[in-house]
Amino acid sequence: MQLEEEVEDKFELNISITNPEKVGEFHYISPFSTTLPMFRSKTFTVRRRFSDFLGLYEKLSDKHTPNGYIVPPPPEKSIMGMTKVKVGKEDNSSAEFVERRRAALERYLQRVVFHPSLLQDPDVREFLERDDMPRAHNTQALSGAGFLKMINRATDSLSKMTIKMNESDVWFEEKLQEVEAEDQQLRKLHIMVDSLVGHRKELSVNTGGFAKSVAMLGSSEDNTALSRALSQLAEVEDKMEQLHQEQAASDSFCFAELLADYIRLLGSVRASFDQRMKTWQRWQDAQNMLQKKRETEAKLLWANKPDKLQQAKDDITEWEAKVTQYERDFDRVSATVRKEVLRFEKEKACDFKKQIIKYLESLLQSQQQLIKYWEAFLPEAKAIA
Amino acid sequence: MLFDRPRAVNVDLQTDATLQVDISDALSERDKVKFTVHTKSTLPNFKQNEFSVVRQHEEFIWLHDSFVENEEYAGYIIPPAPPRPDFDASREKLQKLGEGEGSMTKEEFTKMKQELEAEYLAIFKKTVAMHEVFLCRVAAHPVLRKDMNFHVFLEYNQDLSVRGKNKREKMEDFFKNVVKSADGVLVAGVKDVDDFFEHEKTFLLEYHNRVKDASSKSDRMIRSHKNAADDINRIASTLYTLGTQDSTDVCKFFLKVSELFEKTRKIEARVAADEDLKLADLLKYYLRESQAAKDLLYRRGRALVDYENANKALDKARAKNKDVLQAETSQQVCCQKFEKISESAKQELIDFKTRRVAAFRKNLVELAELELKHAKGNLQLLQSCVGVLKGDT
Numbered sequence: 001m002q003l004e005e006e007v008e009d010k011f012e013l014n015i016s017i018t019n020p021e022k023v024g025e026f027h028y029i030s031p032f033s034t035t036l037p038m039f040r041s042k043t044f045t046v047r048r049r050f051s052d053f054l055g056l057y058e059k060l061s062d063k064h065t066p067n068g069y070i071v072p073p074p075p076e077k078s079i080m081g082m083t084k085v086k087v088g089k090e091d092n093s094s095a096e097f098v099e100r101r102r103a104a105l106e107r108y109l110q111r112v113v114f115h116p117s118l119l120q121d122p123d124v125r126e127f128l129e130r131d132d133m134p135r136a137h138n139t140q141a142l143s144g145a146g147f148l149k150m151i152n153r154a155t156d157s158l159s160k161m162t163i164k165m166n167e168s169d170v171w172f173e174e175k176l177q178e179v180e181a182e183d184q185q186l187r188k189l190h191i192m193v194d195s196l197v198g199h200r201k202e203l204s205v206n207t208g209g210f211a212k213s214v215a216m217l218g219s220s221e222d223n224t225a226l227s228r229a230l231s232q233l234a235e236v237e238d239k240m241e242q243l244h245q246e247q248a249a250s251d252s253f254c255f256a257e258l259l260a261d262y263i264r265l266l267g268s269v270r271a272s273f274d275q276r277m278k279t280w281q282r283w284q285d286a287q288n289m290l291q292k293k294r295e296t297e298a299k300l301l302w303a304n305k306p307d308k309l310q311q312a313k314d315d316i317t318e319w320e321a322k323v324t325q326y327e328r329d330f331d332r333v334s335a336t337v338r339k340e341v342l343r344f345e346k347e348k349a350c351d352f353k354k355q356i357i358k359y360l361e362s363l364l365q366s367q368q369q370l371i372k373y374w375e376a377f378l379p380e381a382k383a384i385a
Numbered sequence: 386m387l388f389d390r391p392r393a394v395n396v397d398l399q400t401d402a403t404l405q406v407d408i409s410d411a412l413s414e415r416d417k418v419k420f421t422v423h424t425k426s427t428l429p430n431f432k433q434n435e436f437s438v439v440r441q442h443e444e445f446i447w448l449h450d451s452f453v454e455n456e457e458y459a460g461y462i463i464p465p466a467p468p469r470p471d472f473d474a475s476r477e478k479l480q481k482l483g484e485g486e487g488s489m490t491k492e493e494f495t496k497m498k499q500e501l502e503a504e505y506l507a508i509f510k511k512t513v514a515m516h517e518v519f520l521c522r523v524a525a526h527p528v529l530r531k532d533m534n535f536h537v538f539l540e541y542n543q544d545l546s547v548r549g550k551n552k553r554e555k556m557e558d559f560f561k562n563v564v565k566s567a568d569g570v571l572v573a574g575v576k577d578v579d580d581f582f583e584h585e586k587t588f589l590l591e592y593h594n595r596v597k598d599a600s601s602k603s604d605r606m607i608r609s610h611k612n613a614a615d616d617i618n619r620i621a622s623t624l625y626t627l628g629t630q631d632s633t634d635v636c637k638f639f640l641k642v643s644e645l646f647e648k649t650r651k652i653e654a655r656v657a658a659d660e661d662l663k664l665a666d667l668l669k670y671y672l673r674e675s676q677a678a679k680d681l682l683y684r685r686g687r688a689l690v691d692y693e694n695a696n697k698a699l700d701k702a703r704a705k706n707k708d709v710l711q712a713e714t715s716q717q718v719c720c721q722k723f724e725k726i727s728e729s730a731k732q733e734l735i736d737f738k739t740r741r742v743a744a745f746r747k748n749l750v751e752l753a754e755l756e757l758k759h760a761k762g763n764l765q766l767l768q769s770c771v772g773v774l775k776g777d778t
Contacts, residue, residue, distance in 0.1 A: 203609035
């Protein structure tokens with residue numbers, strides 16, 4: 001994953017996460033190489049637990065989300081993921097689940113590292129370099145259900161606020177609507193792709209069953225040429241079983257996972273809009289408070305209580321400063337959100353194109369294999385006499 | 386509903402000018418299908434050289450059953466009856482679609498409706514083909530084609546007034562079958578002196594079971610294939626919605642991919658349909674024909690048992706010197722019956738093998754050719770789309 005224009009200095013930072021080994025708990029080894037001067041050495045390897053990744057997210061989110069940054073979220077802890085559709089037999093130790101998690105963590109880390117602001121964060125450096133990480137606690141909140149709850153709470157408060165906010169910049173309102181519409185469609189799409197994965201797996205199993213059945217039929221057929229052709233057909237169907245299986249894996253890893261990533265990311269996008277709302281609210285509250293303090297001062301002047309007057313004036317000064325500060329904060333966060341959203345959209349376009357082309361190429365290869373198998377079978381069928 | 390006359394799927398038709406039968410048209414009404422049976426013949430027993438009548442499924446069944454019940458035809462493989470036209474599943478789906486109209490977009494509804502209509506049409510074409518194959522098999526059989534009932538079926542342009550079997554008759558059939566299968570076990574147990582028939586018996590029993598298994602497994606496989614194609618259809622629609630939300634690069638990308646999936650899923654659906662026609666239907670047909678062949682063997686076995694019993698009775702009669710003439714006549718009759726059946730059965734079974742090999746060859750070759758055609762089509766679509774998408778980035 002490479003970002004082009006936005007990055008001033010092109011640098012190299014290749015991260016990959018290899019197979020986990022079970023040492024008490026799953027440990028992930030992330031070997032990577034870099035040309036960035038800020039790192040101690042050019043190539044290094046560290047081991048991390050799954051909870052370490054969650055811990056990293058929590059630290060980054062705490063620091064940067066309030067400023068309007070879109071912090072990439074890690075994959076869920078739970079098996080079910082977000083669609084709550086059980087696709088075949090899956091448990092924590094299944095090879096498929098392990099691979100899926102590994103790939104998701106790799107993409108997560110790559111996204112974090114390619115965010116220009118997050119890369120500068122010392123927590124990220126520590127995560128990449130430090131030999132031994134202290135165990136992260138409080139990652140319960142980031143388990144599947146917890147994470148979704150957090151996002152839902154954010155969007156609830158968001159919807160309550162949109163009614164009240166006097167949006168001076170219509171860009172934000174329109175953008176948020178776009179994000180929400182997109183989120184809806186992506187969720188729908190994800191469910192459908194999951195369904196496709198399920199049906200392809202079923203097709204694979206049923207093709208295998210059929211292959212065996214045809215082999216049996218061939219062995220009881222007493223015409224020699226037909227018998228041979230039927231056993232050849234059984235072989236073709238056997239290969240098709242394998243092909244369908246591989247296809248289902250591609251559907252899942254290339255397509256479904258891409259969608260899952262972006263559903264999670266859109267959650268982070270909405271969180272950043274939410275943060276902007278919060279800063280706006282804080283600014284408004286400060287303005288209201290300032291108004292109250294001014295009213296208090298006016299009342300005291302009228303009631304002629306000079307001893308309390310000084311306090312009132314001090315209060316006004318304090319709140320005037322706060323109003324100025326909070327307005328600046330709001331402007332700053334708005335600018336960040338805007339920049340972040342544009343960066344996100346660029347990255348998303350790039351990502352989708354790359355992944356979907358990869359997926360289509362896998363479909364392409366499937367068809368090429370298919371052609372090979374049937375071309376080999378055709379003469380056998382024609383040889384029946 | 387008019388349609389194009391489908392090619393006969395399973396049987397090598399001997400284009401015999403003396404008698405050619407086909408189903409030239411079919412109409413689907415509420416719960417029945419009306420087949421237009423068209424005959425061309427140079428035979429003298431028909432009033433005209435070319436004529437058509439309208440027949441329903443029950444009348445085909447009546448004809449089939451009349452063959453089965455005719456003792457003269459005991460030595461032949463009776464062409465299996467076509468299955469009842471079954472549109473229930475399709476109709477149910479159409480109904481559900483109508484009920485769910487409010488909950489989907491206009492495009493989704495139109496799309497699903499078109500799909501279901503295509504499915505209905507496919508089932509319709511299949512049932513016509515199966516009824517036609519039955520008639521062609523009868524017309525091609527040297528003895529059955531001369532059957533009086535068959536000629537009435539072809540020519541009589543009024544309703545045959547063949548009612549479906551009532552409950553009592555259906556019960557009788559059921560018991561007949563129970564007795565037959567118990568009998569069948571009995572008869573199958575009797576070892577045949579004739580090697581040919583002994584081999585055929587063993588072969589057919591095993592073959593029939595394996596065809597049955599292959600048939601059900603092929604159905605399951607094809608159904609999964611259809612389900613996957615349906616999923617791709619829905620994915621294409623959702624990608625389209627995503628693509629129309631804006632006019633950014635990403636949205637254009639989604640639209641192109643959506644278009645691709647629309648096309649590939651049409652091909653996938655065609656693959657499933659062709660597998661259904663060339664593989665599933667073939668297996669289903671030979672399931673029915675192998676059963677008909679087994680029935681023939683059963684009838685011969687029955688005749689053999691009767692013959693052997695008649696022999697025993699004759700020996701007894703001779704020993705007691707009582708009713709000898711009667712026993713002799715009875716034994717003669719049984720002997721003739723058995724020999725007649727054996728002779729024609731042998732030829733029938735050889736023909737069955739020839740037909741079977743030819744049908745499998747034809748269908749497997751066509752299946753492979755179609756699979757290749759579709760895969761190449763798919764490949765081309767994918768290649769050109771990937772080329773375009775890569776060029777854009």
